[in-house]
Amino acid sequence: xxxxxxxxxxxxxxxxxxxxxxxxxxxxxxxxxxxxxxxxxxxxxxxxxxxxxxxxxxxxxxxxxxxxxxxxxxxxxxxxxxxxxxxxxxxxxxxxxxxxxxxxxxxxxxxxxxxxxxxxxxxxxxxxxxxxxxxxxxxxxxxxxxxxxxxxxxxxxxxxxxxxxxxxxxxxxxxxxxxxxxxxxxxxxxxxxxxxxxxxxxxxxxxxxxxxxxxxxxxxxxxxxxxxxxxxxxxxxxxx
Numbered sequence: 001x002x003x004x005x006x007x008x009x010x011x012x013x014x015x016x017x018x019x020x021x022x023x024x025x026x027x028x029x030x031x032x033x034x035x036x037x038x039x040x041x042x043x044x045x046x047x048x049x050x051x052x053x054x055x056x057x058x059x060x061x062x063x064x065x066x067x068x069x070x071x072x073x074x075x076x077x078x079x080x081x082x083x084x085x086x087x088x089x090x091x092x093x094x095x096x097x098x099x100x101x102x103x104x105x106x107x108x109x110x111x112x113x114x115x116x117x118x119x120x121x122x123x124x125x126x127x128x129x130x131x132x133x134x135x136x137x138x139x140x141x142x143x144x145x146x147x148x149x150x151x152x153x154x155x156x157x158x159x160x161x162x163x164x165x166x167x168x169x170x171x172x173x174x175x176x177x178x179x180x181x182x183x184x185x186x187x188x189x190x191x192x193x194x195x196x197x198x199x200x201x202x203x204x205x206x207x208x209x210x211x212x213x214x215x216x217x218x219x220x221x222x223x224x225x226x227x228x229x230x231x232x233x234x235x236x237x238x239x240x
Contacts, residue, residue, distance in 0.1 A: 027064040034059035035073060042080060052080050071101030078110040082117075090114035091123075098130075105135050112144055121155060124148045172199045179205070188212075192221055204228060 038055030041048040057079040060070060074097035081090035094111035096240050108131025115124035128145040135141060176183060176197070189211055195208035209225040222234050 003174075007171065019023070027062045031059040031062035031065050031069075034062075035069075035076070038073075038076060042076075046083070049080050051082055053077055056080070067100040068104075071097040071104045071107060073097075074100065075104055075107040077111060078107070082110060082113060085117075087117040091120075094127075100126075103134060105131065105138065105141075108134075108184065109138075109140055109144065112141070116148055116151070117146065119155075121148055121152045137172070165218075168199070172197065172205075175189045175199050175203065175205055191219055195223055209234075 034055045038052040038059065041052035041055060056073050059065070060073050060077075065073070074093045078090040078093035078097060081087070081093060091111060091114035094107050094114055098111060101107070101225065108127050112124045112127035112131065115121075115127060125145065125148050128141055128198035129150060131141045132145065192208055192210050197205055197207045199205055205227045207227065209223045210224040211220040211222070213219060225234065
């Protein structure tokens, strides 16, 4: 009987061939049934998502279905993982579904959705583009691609803003160091707020300056005291 054949050996008799075909048919039937059970569990709601994943996994492990059918199983499991917020697993499954069947529309969408949820915008855009090459009029993919593009622009803007701020901070620190100045701990912020020194485009420092008059318990705050200014100029303005 085929059940007692050694691993990797080929059937030599018609009986062994028939046994193997019967076993394969049983496994295929079991895989299809597991797939349907998984679909039913998904319809039953979140409490049964883990059961759905288990069914899809067992169906995949039967290793008897076609690449197209297995692609559907991986895409279905990706869908459930998306619903559960398991975005990395969803991305892995969706990409495997694409590999097995490059015409699986849902796999492209779910791969893009998972990548987008992980903020992997380059990967998300790539999956959208590959899917739209095959299904250019698909509404969901086009909508998701627009969301990815919008998020990419926002991220690029934030990155540029951060880079600019870091460069400005570096230039300011260098300017302070060149002048042989040492900055201490910020004090009297209740009077000055969060004002900080700045370096203008001409390389000139501008300082926030707080003048304290202890004898009369009062103060004046100069928000922008250019390092080239004279104190007398500001004092004249204050005295007005």
